Amino acid sequence: MSASQTIRYPGWPSITAVEDGFVVLVEGTANIGLLSEIDPGAELVATVSFASELPDQRGRVVGYSRTGRERWAVDPPVNHLRLQQSAGSDMVALEDRKGTGFSIYRADTGERVHTSSRSGDLYLLYEGGFVIGSGRYTLSSTVAFHDSAGRYQGGLKGWQLASYRNWPSATVDRKRVPVLLAKRPAFGVVSAGTHAVKWTVPGIADDATQIDEDHYLLSTGDLYAANGGYTKSWTIVDADSGERSRAVSTGFGKTAVGFDGERLVLAGDRNADHSPNVPHLTAYDMRTGEAVWDSEPVDSKAIWRQFGRRLFLLQSAGNAFLAHYK
Numbered sequence: 001m002s003a004s005q006t007i008r009y010p011g012w013p014s015i016t017a018v019e020d021g022f023v024v025l026v027e028g029t030a031n032i033g034l035l036s037e038i039d040p041g042a043e044l045v046a047t048v049s050f051a052s053e054l055p056d057q058r059g060r061v062v063g064y065s066r067t068g069r070e071r072w073a074v075d076p077p078v079n080h081l082r083l084q085q086s087a088g089s090d091m092v093a094l095e096d097r098k099g100t101g102f103s104i105y106r107a108d109t110g111e112r113v114h115t116s117s118r119s120g121d122l123y124l125l126y127e128g129g130f131v132i133g134s135g136r137y138t139l140s141s142t143v144a145f146h147d148s149a150g151r152y153q154g155g156l157k158g159w160q161l162a163s164y165r166n167w168p169s170a171t172v173d174r175k176r177v178p179v180l181l182a183k184r185p186a187f188g189v190v191s192a193g194t195h196a197v198k199w200t201v202p203g204i205a206d207d208a209t210q211i212d213e214d215h216y217l218l219s220t221g222d223l224y225a226a227n228g229g230y231t232k233s234w235t236i237v238d239a240d241s242g243e244r245s246r247a248v249s250t251g252f253g254k255t256a257v258g259f260d261g262e263r264l265v266l267a268g269d270r271n272a273d274h275s276p277n278v279p280h281l282t283a284y285d286m287r288t289g290e291a292v293w294d295s296e297p298v299d300s301k302a303i304w305r306q307f308g309r310r311l312f313l314l315q316s317a318g319n320a321f322l323a324h325y326k
Helices: none
Strands: 012-018 021-027 059-064 070-074 080-084 091-096 102-106 112-116 122-126 129-134 142-147 152-157 159-161 177-181 186-190 197-202 207-212 215-224 230-238 248-251 255-259 263-267 281-285 290-295 303-307 310-314 322-325
Touching (some): 059 080, 059 091, 122 159, 207 255
Parallel strands (some): 142 159
Antiparallel strands (some): 021 059, 059 070, 129 142, 177 186, 303 310
């Protein structure tokens, strides 16, 4: 079935699928500067602005059914204008564009069930609820589980949520919520239903990313190498058992772009300590830790972009092109 719907709200919209419909966030036009004419010969001065210096702005969130029928409309708190995709969850989240909090809503009714005004709080969404992490990087950190109505269901002290910025759609499996132990370096998963820690692995992880349904990718940077320079360490962890692969060490400028169950594909020169980097590809066998193939890009000034399981090379300057790798 297909349908169309005209949204008559002034501003700039963003859209995401959620539950059996979709949600649209419209950023208002108030306090938005418009381009003005510049006199010929006038000097242009470059300025740097911080998010905290932006003017306050309001928006509106509208929920629709799959046929395009409007279900609800709410006005979120000021500056809550970053809509988080929530496919697989019955919740939707809006982040403060100034970095000072977020709000969480039911996808079926639009009811706001949680609001945070603290920049250190983190959240993760899952089917049937969400989890909030507070006191990040302190021994008093906690993770608290809530159902879809916002009711507290229990939690853990001395644990904190793993970094969620790299997690797909800020949504996770409720049976495997990623957590970090506060008092010593360890990564693990906890069940949202039982609040029990299923397994932990020792070690520091700057980022913990769920790269597919069955594996996590732990990466740690700023490791000083004996021969000089800084390196980055990469490890694959089985999501069910916590079993770890061999660790792979590379230059600090590498980024992960794919994993097929055996080989981890990294982009960037293997010895570079800066990012962005040349879009060179290297695949590592995570059973042995050895590089198994390399691929030179057709243009060293292009950039990699991921769309699902596809990998594209996009030209950033000059003649436009798109190369597809699989």
